[in-house]
Amino acid sequence: MRMKKILMSLLVAVIGVGGFVMVRMNQSKPAFIPRIGVSQIITHPVIDAVKEGMAKEFAAQGYINNQNIYFDFQNAHGEASINQAIAQKFAASDYNLFVSLGTQSSQALANAIKDRPIIFGGVTDPVSAGLVSSNQHPDKNLTGTSDITLYK
Numbered sequence: 001m002r003m004k005k006i007l008m009s010l011l012v013a014v015i016g017v018g019g020f021v022m023v024r025m026n027q028s029k030p031a032f033i034p035r036i037g038v039s040q041i042i043t044h045p046v047i048d049a050v051k052e053g054m055a056k057e058f059a060a061q062g063y064i065n066n067q068n069i070y071f072d073f074q075n076a077h078g079e080a081s082i083n084q085a086i087a088q089k090f091a092a093s094d095y096n097l098f099v100s101l102g103t104q105s106s107q108a109l110a111n112a113i114k115d116r117p118i119i120f121g122g123v124t125d126p127v128s129a130g131l132v133s134s135n136q137h138p139d140k141n142l143t144g145t146s147d148i149t150l151y152k
Helices: 002-028 045-060 080-091 103-112
Strands: 035-040 070-075 097-101 118-123 142-146
Touching: 035 045, 035 080, 035 103, 045 097, 045 118, 070 080, 080 103, 097 103, 103 118, 103 142
Parallel strands: 035 070, 035 097, 097 118, 118 142
Antiparallel strands: none
C-alpha cells in the first residue's frame, strides 16, 4: 500500500513537472504575428474606404496593429516610381500577405510578387488590368474585389 502511494506521488510529480516544462517551452516560442503589406496608388475616397473597412474588420476580429498583427501601409501618392519601389520593397520583405488598393498598385505587386497571396481592392476591371484571367475563377496568387458599378 505504501509503495502504491509513493508511485502515485511520483507519477503526479512527473506529470506536474512535464506540464510545467511544456508550458515553458510553448511560452518561449514567439507567437506568430501576421505581417501584411498594404499598397495604395493614391489617396482617394474609394481606396481610403476599402483600407478603412479592412482595418475596422481586423480590429473587430481582435487584431490590433503592432500587437498581434503588423500592417505596413504605403501610399505612392500617384507617383509611378514610388509605386514600383513599394512593390520591390514588399517583394523583398518577409510579409505573409499583401493588399493592393487601386489598379496600378495591384499591377505593380502582381508583377513583383509571385509566391505569396495578394488581395486587391479598388480595381474596376481586374481582367482588363491583367490581374486575373477570370473574375469568377481568379488564378495565380491574386484575388480581390472590383469597384465597378453596373447599371441596368
